Amino acid sequence: xxxxxxxxxxxxEGITKLIKGFKYEDELQEIRMKVxxxxxxxxxxxxxxxxxxxxxxxxxxxxxxxxxxxIYAFDEEIKQGYLTIKGGHRVGLCGSCIIxxxxxxxxxxxxxxxxxxxHEILGCSSGVIPFIVxxxxxxxxxxxxxxxCGKTTLLRDIARNLSDGVERxxxxxxxxxxIDERSEISxxxxxxxxxxxxxxxxxxxxxPKAEGIMMAIRSMAPEVIVCDEIGTYKDMxxxxxxxxxxxxxxxxxHGYGIEDLYNRIVFKEIxxxxxxxxxxxxxxxxxxxxxxxxxxxxxxxxxWRR
Amino acid sequence: xxxxxxxxxILTTSTxxxxxxxxxFRKRVKHLNEFERALTQLENEIxxxxxxxxxxxxxxxxxxxxxxxxxxxxxxxxxxxxxxxSVYNAFKKxxxxxxxxxxxxxxxxxxxxxxxxxxxxxxxxxxxxIFSLVKMNLKKRISIAEESMNKNLKLYRYLGFSIGAxxxxxxx
Numbered sequence: 138x139x140x141x142x143x144x145x146x147x148x149x150e151g152i153t154k155l156i157k158g159f160k161y162e163d164e165l166q167e168i169r170m171k172v173x174x175x176x177x178x179x180x181x182x183x184x185x186x187x188x189x190x191x192x193x194x195x196x197x198x199x200x201x202x203x204x205x206x207x208i209y210a211f212d213e214e215i216k217q218g219y220l221t222i223k224g225g226h227r228v229g230l231c232g233s234c235i236i237x238x239x240x241x242x243x244x245x246x247x248x249x250x251x252x253x254x255x256h257e258i259l260g261c262s263s264g265v266i267p268f269i270v271x272x273x274x275x276x277x278x279x280x281x282x283x284x285x286c287g288k289t290t291l292l293r294d295i296a297r298n299l300s301d302g303v304e305r306x307x308x309x310x311x312x313x314x315x316i317d318e319r320s321e322i323s324x325x326x327x328x329x330x331x332x333x334x335x336x337x338x339x340x341x342x343x344x345p346k347a348e349g350i351m352m353a354i355r356s357m358a359p360e361v362i363v364c365d366e367i368g369t370y371k372d373m374x375x376x377x378x379x380x381x382x383x384x385x386x387x388x389x390x391h392g393y394g395i396e397d398l399y400n401r402i403v404f405k406e407i408x409x410x411x412x413x414x415x416x417x418x419x420x421x422x423x424x425x426x427x428x429x430x431x432x433x434x435x436x437x438x439x440x441w442r443r
Numbered sequence: 444x445x446x447x448x449x450x451x452x453i454l455t456t457s458t459x460x461x462x463x464x465x466x467x468f469r470k471r472v473k474h475l476n477e478f479e480r481a482l483t484q485l486e487n488e489i490x491x492x493x494x495x496x497x498x499x500x501x502x503x504x505x506x507x508x509x510x511x512x513x514x515x516x517x518x519x520x521x522x523x524x525x526x527x528x529s530v531y532n533a534f535k536k537x538x539x540x541x542x543x544x545x546x547x548x549x550x551x552x553x554x555x556x557x558x559x560x561x562x563x564x565x566x567x568x569x570x571x572x573i574f575s576l577v578k579m580n581l582k583k584r585i586s587i588a589e590e591s592m593n594k595n596l597k598l599y600r601y602l603g604f605s606i607g608a609x610x611x612x613x614x615x
Binding site: 146198201202204205206207208209210212243327 | 489493494495496497498499522525528529530562563564565566567569570
């Protein structure tokens with residue numbers, strides 16, 4: 138389900154009118170704006186190059202609207218090159234970066250924006266849930282997927298299912314805590330998740346994973362922790378610590394198969410400890426969100442394949 | 444009898460006029476103090492919780508007294524609705540609308556407008572600098588306003604009565 142209303146609100150009037158003119162406005166996926174270049178829309182699977190030339194002023198206007206006239210409030214996010222707006226949509230920013238102490242301090246004179254409309258597909262994890270749940274127990278699962286194959290969407294729906302419980306599988310609702318480092322999973326706005334994450338889900342928004350996992354365990358007593366894109370040593374340390382306290386983990390990594398887990402040195406420790414029980418591998422082969430195979434680490438075999 | 448009553452009316456009106464005019468000096472100090480307090484709160488909202496401006500201004504408005512309350516409330520609404528192209532314009536518009544209820548002179552208002560020029564356009568560190576500068580300027584304005592209040596408050600009160608008395612004497 139798409140909700141383009143919030144996106145249209147931040148755009149300059151001219152562009153809003155233009156987009157409303159298209160038939161399949163609801164299937165809007167991306168709006169790409171570059172200064173002095175035509176506006177490009179991604180609607181469904183079609184790329185549409187419009188006749189509208191984006192001006193510097195348009196970009197400035199969008200930036201003011203998305204930041205609520207308050208750059209300081211989104212300082213940390215701008216450093217990472219994106220902002221999350223109401224409705225959970227993501228705005229990517231490009232321009233010249235200001236560097237201080239070898240780190241990006243801010244981005245000035247923005248030259249291009251990419252507004253990605255957020256997707257929530259309720260029920261997309263129904264096929265996966267039986268594999269990662271064993272009666273009332275949740276297995277530690279990693280979703281491996283290249284970018285733009287729906288890994289966050291799947292993760293979000295898994296969180297929702299685990300939190301609400303699945304009656305036909307005998308799964309009772311779990312207390313889920315989502316550590317949402319980049320506001321991708323919950324798409325929180327003012328601390329309120331804009332997505333349906335289920336009845337028993339708590340969200341730590343904008344929180345670094347390593348700290349968030351520890352905070353969640355101490356404060357919310359979760360049964361399952363959900364986080365996106367692990368990949369640093371600090372993440373691994375906190376994951377090991379979390380699992381020692383009996384919490385289950387659902388997470389994702391960028392990659393194309395389980396080899397990525399074995400090959401990358403940063404994952405060595407958690408692979409040695411046999412943390413993950415199941416892996417779900419995604420691709421965009423038959424459209425976004427195609428499940429390639431589900432791997433069982435205990436039996437060392439593919440449990441299911443496309 | 445009529446003469447007596449009209450003399451009395453002249454005397455009272457001029458006295459009241461003197462008091463009302465004298466009051467404007469006190470109100471200026473009061474409004475400047477209220478602005479100082481409101482800006483400190485705004486600074487805290489920005490520095491501690493990184494609240495975006497429309498929300499931060501709304502919070503400040505809730506805890507402020509009129510007319511600062513109305514001004515901040517209106518600015519916050521303008522920003523929420525994306526009706527202005529900059530924070531400066533929002534401040535300018537709202538302060539211009541409220542000049543009647545605000546007892547501030549042009550220089551006082553400029554100090555506040557100076558703040559709005561850079562509000563929201565830099566990081567937290569930048570805001571800290573701007574706020575300290577503006578608060579320093581505001582303190583100067585307050586001390587000037589207090590000085591003129593001490594000087595003029597009594598003066599105009601007496602002056603109102605004296606002018607009334609003078610007219611009455613001339614008429615008699």
